[in-house]
Amino acid sequence: MTKTLVIIAHPDMARSRVNAAWAEALRRAGDITLRDLSALYPDGMIDGAVERSLLEAHDRIILQFPLTWYSCPPILSAWQIAILTRGWAYGPGGRALRLKTLGVALSTGSNGRDYQPDGRYGRTLEDVTVPFELMARHTGMHYLPPFTLTGVRECDDAAVAASARAYLDHVRTAKPRILASGRDDDRARTVYPLEAGAR
Amino acid sequence: MTKTLVIIAHPDMARSRVNAAWAEALRRAGDITLRDLSALYPDGMIDGAVERSLLEAHDRIILQFPLTWYSCPPILSAWQIAILTRGWAYGPGGRALRLKTLGVALSTGSNGRDYQPDGRYGRTLEDVTVPFELMARHTGMHYLPPFTLTGVRECDDAAVAASARAYLDHVRTAKPRILASGRDDDRARTVYPLEAGAR
Known part of the structure; x- marks a missing residue:
């Protein structure tokens, strides 16, 4: 069975509405591992060894965050730097x-x-999430289309609840938009975007 | 006269080759203000008031960093969060x-x-630097084409020195690729990319 790991990077989940609802939907599902980085690492110092072990034990990795100046919150960058080491990733x-x-x-x-x-x-x-697409390409991973909820301040509770249901479905079933070739030589790796209709 | 501020985000400038050479070229020029965020804020806690005053006092802002997982180092994200406040930016x-x-x-x-x-x-x-293009659009700034040096491990000293000279020239003279309209209502703001030949 596919094992799924969701890495949450949010500065303050206790005050979150959308990201908290998304996390709760996954938690209730029961078979998805969640990591709230800010809660686990309040000082921002990521334990690379622990996080790498978790990644090794899962097949499907989702990075969840509120877009922050069109990028991810700093703690997710710190997570990338701590875990994506040469000779491992x-x-x-x-x-x-x-x-x-x-x-x-x-x-x-x-x-x-x-x-x-x-x-x-x-x-x-x-376009905005190209850095994560390239993280996937560089590490030989398949890459899903982004799951998004825009205009969160204008979303009512029903819209948030609907997005949480759609998110759980996405986490479980979304198909990669870019397939890694599986070749060892990553300089030679080629990627195969699926045609739009195949998403 | 145009006043230029360069914000440097590098985890360890003492061990840097390219970013240190770039910074040294600007420092020697004498009329450019440099801020090395990691040196100024070793704990990563940015003083937003100080940084905002500096931005107010300059016309041309350059963000300089080694690309880190196809994005900027976490301290530059922290700088964005600390300074780009609603009602100011x-x-x-x-x-x-x-x-x-x-x-x-x-x-x-x-x-x-x-x-x-x-x-x-x-x-x-x-493509990779779209998040900064959108930062410019959201704050009503003109946006320059990125200045880049690729393949730094294969660059010899002459190539690094040449890039430092080109960098100083870029910082002083590069023309915006996207012009802000200057309209107050940022929801209505339109931007005017110059045609490629005008870069």
């Missing part, structure tokens, strides 16, 4: 994450229409 | 950065050919 012998699946799930304050080619930002949320 | 009354100029300058370990549409990553460094 990439480079010679670095095969620990190969052919596992990576995805991001994020909430935004700005409205979804802002994130359109002809919108206020002129860029989409797929 | 954006939102009602948030006009402090309007019509100033923002740019990023970054070094990468991966080779430049990896960052091509048909390269290993399938994405360019302009």
Whole structure:
């Protein structure tokens, strides 16, 4: 059975609405491992060995966060730096994450229409999350389409609850948008984006 | 005269080669203000009031860092969170950065050919730095094309020295790729990318 790990990076889950509802939906499902980085590491010092063991024990990894200046909160960057070491995640012998699946799930304050080619930002949320797509490519992981909820301040409770249900479904069933080749030489690795209709 | 502020986010400038050479070229120029965030804030706690005053006193802001998992080091995210407050940088009354100029300058370990549409990553460094482009759009700033040095491990000393000279020239003279409209209502703001030939 696929084992799923969700890494939550939120500065204050106790005051969160969307990310807390998402986490609660996953927790109730019972078979998904959740890690709330800010609760586990209040000083921001990530235990790389512990986190790497968890990644090794799971097949499907979701990084969940509120979009923060169009990027992830600093604690998730610190997590990446602590765990994605050469010889483990990439480079010679670095095969620990190969052919596992990576995805991001994020909430935004700005409205979804802002994130359109002809919108206020002129860029989409797929564009904004390119750094995570490249993390997947560099470590030989399959990469899911981003799961998103935009305009969170304007969402009523029903919309948040619906997104939590959709999130659980996404975490369980979403298919990769980019498939890793599984080749050892990551310089030579090629990736195969699925056509849009296959998402 | 244009006043330029360069914010450096590097985990260990004492061991840096490229970012240290870039900083030294700017320092020698004499008229550019440099802030080394890790040296100033070893605990990562940014003094937002001090940093905001500095931004107010300068016209041209460059964010300099080694690309870290295709993003900026965590201390630069912390800087963004500390300074880019509602009512100052954006939102009602948030006009402090309007019509100033923002740019990023970054070094990468991966080779430049990896960052091509048909390269290993399938994405360019302009794609990777979209979060900073959107920071500029959200705060009403003009946005420069990124200044980059790729494949830093394969660069000899002459290449590093040449890039430092080019960097100083870029910091002084590069023209915005995206122009802010200067309109107060940032929901209505439109941006005007220059055609490629005008870069």
